[in-house]
Amino acid sequence: MLNFDYSIPTKIFFGQDQIQKLADQISQYGSRILLVYGGGSIKKIGLYDKAVAFLTENNLPFWELSGVDPNPRIETVRTGIDLCRKHQIDFVLAIGGGSTIDCAKVIAAGFYYEADPWDLMIGKAQIEKALPIGTILTLAATGSEMDPIAVISNPHANQKIGMGHPAMAPKFSILDPTYTYTVPKHHTAAGTADIMSHVLESYFSNQRSAYLQSRMAEAILKTCIKYGPLAMEEPENYEARANLMWASSLAINGLLSYGKERKWSCHPIEHELSAYYDITHGVGLAIITPHWMSYVLDDSTVEVFKDYGVNVWGLNPQEDAYTVARKAVAKTKAFFVSLGLPTTLRAVNIDDENLGLMANAATKHGPLGEFRPISAQDVLQILKSAL
Amino acid sequence: MLNFDYSIPTKIFFGQDQIQKLADQISQYGSRILLVYGGGSIKKIGLYDKAVAFLTENNLPFWELSGVDPNPRIETVRTGIDLCRKHQIDFVLAIGGGSTIDCAKVIAAGFYYEADPWDLMIGKAQIEKALPIGTILTLAATGSEMDPIAVISNPHANQKIGMGHPAMAPKFSILDPTYTYTVPKHHTAAGTADIMSHVLESYFSNQRSAYLQSRMAEAILKTCIKYGPLAMEEPENYEARANLMWASSLAINGLLSYGKERKWSCHPIEHELSAYYDITHGVGLAIITPHWMSYVLDDSTVEVFKDYGVNVWGLNPQEDAYTVARKAVAKTKAFFVSLGLPTTLRAVNIDDENLGLMANAATKHGPLGEFRPISAQDVLQILKSAL
Known part of the structure; x- marks a missing residue:
């Protein structure tokens, strides 16, 4: 067995209706939220409305980045970073599957990097810190909800690159299996x-x-x-x-x-x-x-x-x-x-x-x-x- | 599957010579250390000397509580708390097996409780916080190195009680399998x-x-x-x-x-x-x-x-x-x-x-x-x- 340094700091709230802990958790880290999600599925299952209700009730203002694609693209990351800077975002909440979460991670890290975030993916620049991230998972697949890794595509260069940094590990993830029923x-x-x-x-x-x-x-x-x-x-x-x-x-x-x-x-x-x-x-x-x-x-x-x-x-x-x-x-x-x-x-x-x-x-x-x-x-x- | 809230924040440094990370880890949490250990076995295997050398080299003053028994007793906990108060201890380092670690945990929690620490074991009083704890494990058995639980005995009352609180989870544990060779x-x-x-x-x-x-x-x-x-x-x-x-x-x-x-x-x-x-x-x-x-x-x-x-x-x-x-x-x-x-x-x-x-x-x-x-x-x- 090789030596290893174990650190899995992400808290998991697992099970039905655990979304009730959302506002309390976010409040431990931030107060101005970027909500990142993909297509309309989270609206169809009522999850969007539920999350928004918890944020609103708890006076947590939020801005939205929607339309994150499967195999999320660096362009979307750039748009997200612009939104964070414009609205002084201090917490990134991803609602979706691995693509959405990965996109949120690189937005959170790219926020602190002044040049193009693709530099972070190709190793031209190193991540030093990231905005705190939380996730609400809607697809059992990538494990991005509990790891510090993100995979981002750059279609212009035919590149899809994975990259990790401890600062990108979500602070918490809400895993409610009923959100995967559809x-x-x-x-x-x-x-x-x-x-x-x-x-x-x-x-x-x-x-x-x-x-x-x-x-x-x-x-x-x-x-x-x-x-x-x-x-x-x-x-x-x-x-x-x-x-x-x-x-x-x-x-x-x-x-x-x-x-x-x-x-x-x-x-x-x-x-x-x-x-x-x-x-x-x-x-x-x-x-x-x-x-x-x-x-x-x-x-x-x-x-x-x-x-x-x-x-x-x-x-x-x-x-x-x-x-x-x-x-x-x-x-x-x-x-x-x-x-x-x-x-x-x-x-x-x-x-x-x-x-x-x-x-x-x-x-x-x-x-x-x-x-x-x-x-x-x-x-x-x-x-x-x-x- | 029942709902659960997962949080396992203890960092583990696993493998041979991971003790090299000791001083760096302690320095993240404190600077005046109570060293808690049992009998002489950690001296026999040279672990005591190694730990002390790392503390000394890094200007981390320490005081000692030795002789923690198997089935550790509340009297030992009381002695440890007195030492912490007397020397303004801000970090508790346990070197040993589960008994030593459990004892260290209740010392760390009892430090913040003004009356008798047995109250915390029997539920007469609640833990609110604890001094940060680190461990160097020398026996594979209780798992105390990665959980927030402590078991303490009170021989006068024929009682042995287990109790847990998140604040008692070690910040880090060093798991070097060679320390269990003897x-x-x-x-x-x-x-x-x-x-x-x-x-x-x-x-x-x-x-x-x-x-x-x-x-x-x-x-x-x-x-x-x-x-x-x-x-x-x-x-x-x-x-x-x-x-x-x-x-x-x-x-x-x-x-x-x-x-x-x-x-x-x-x-x-x-x-x-x-x-x-x-x-x-x-x-x-x-x-x-x-x-x-x-x-x-x-x-x-x-x-x-x-x-x-x-x-x-x-x-x-x-x-x-x-x-x-x-x-x-x-x-x-x-x-x-x-x-x-x-x-x-x-x-x-x-x-x-x-x-x-x-x-x-x-x-x-x-x-x-x-x-x-x-x-x-x-x-x-x-x-x-x-x-």
Whole structure:
């Protein structure tokens, strides 16, 4: 187990009607609020009205940034920063899924940086502080509600970049599973794949001595496998939505990766797919993951795949490691298929035109992963196998 | 899953040589330190000298409270509070296991309470704030390093009481597994039993909808089962000591109990054993737990026992639930035996003299547990079966 510094300071208010704590929480940090959200879904489910009512009742003036896109764009971040400066905002409240929260995070950090906020994404400038952030989550997927990371796209440059800083960790997040009752099947599926991918990125690691972390990873995977399909069949099943929601936060808040190296494989590949083709993140992950698994399965990795097959998929530990491993990969793919997710790039209208470009872009900082490091050439092979 | 408010603010510095961060961390909170520790073990392993060197180099004056007993006593707390007042202490540093840390917590809280600190334990007065606390852990067992709870004994009243307040959560804890290399076999065994008991108290719950929490509980149990014996065989096995140490913190920091009711069964019973007979906490738990399991196994609880048998002990899911359940209880008992722990009260010199008194004391606030609530009469039966 590697050394680690654990700090997960975000407070979580989990469960039905926890929004009642909104005004009290905000008041601990600020008094002039930027409300960040996406399309109209939070209005349809009455969440917008509820939040606004709590703010108004408690004399908390707010300004709005709406229309944050999936794969949120740097332009939207710039608009948000302008709003914060114009209205002397001192607290950013994101209501939505990961895209909205990520956008809010970079607005909060960019507020204190005088030049263009894209500089913070590409590492040209460093974050020093950020406005305090709170979130009300409406989609179980990215885990952004409990981590300090943001992913922002710059469509002009075909770039989608992830970046983290402790100051961007939300002060609090309100996780009410009922706010995800109206999430459509397709997004429930993609969110489930996203959660699982976060877990798998930590799980498939050479740090096998971080045994506890790997067993906890299996706990979250089993939760996704049980409740992903159930939430699709019964959108208002509280137990299913609650377990998925809490799984989304725990999958990526550090709990599973502390003690391991944090070098991911499938996410950097998928970021290129989204950057070039603006596809749904979880869908891209569901396509890439089984192909990546098959590609990296070898003598050095097979035992971890066997653990995965036995402990997550209930496969027979008496069988040969490769047999279990291949069955586990097949089970993974079949699970995504059962959720109605595509398994090929062509299914999401990606052809072979930009595969080389994307493979190079994904590996421009070096090989991906520490489990079985993959080069641009490897990524290209994986993308080709996924066509 | 029940609603919950999650807050685990303690920072953890985990791994070898993390003590290097000690002075920097303390300096964020205070400058005049009370050093709290137990017997001489921290001197034997050189930890005392190391800590003192870091304090001295960084001009952090300190005063000492040594000799904190296992099952720490309220008298020691009183002495510590006097020292804090006399020397204008503004930070309490505990170096040791759960007893030392618990003692430090109540010193830190009692500092702000003008009358006798026992009032805080029995609920006669409420904690309002506490001096900031840091810890350097030397025993994987109680989890006190990452929770806001303290257990203090009052031998004159045959009382051992647990109490919690957010202000008593350590600001930081340094978890260096090498500091547990010299923990004797017997205490490694008792610590493992203590960790497992914390997990089991949350695991055996009627909140089966908190699926994710139960699967994570199984992850920690498997970790204890794998590494408890290994740490006893190979005291300097870093992987074993590291996994046990991190398991001790995660078992009771809230992660497993959020979303469930927090009504425990075996701990309140064991607290009476320790209060009357001053036995080692983990030993008492190892004795009581299998007897409690057998006693509460019935139609309403058997399915959870089956999950436990299948997921933790690898028993056959095709077998009848009661068969699996009984085997799981037997496996639990056999595991404690394999660690060299006693299985009967007589083995720790407890006879039938005070069983009734202890059963009444354990239930004086009402029946224990929510999984299968047990009355004084039930506790008496369990104690008798454990004789």
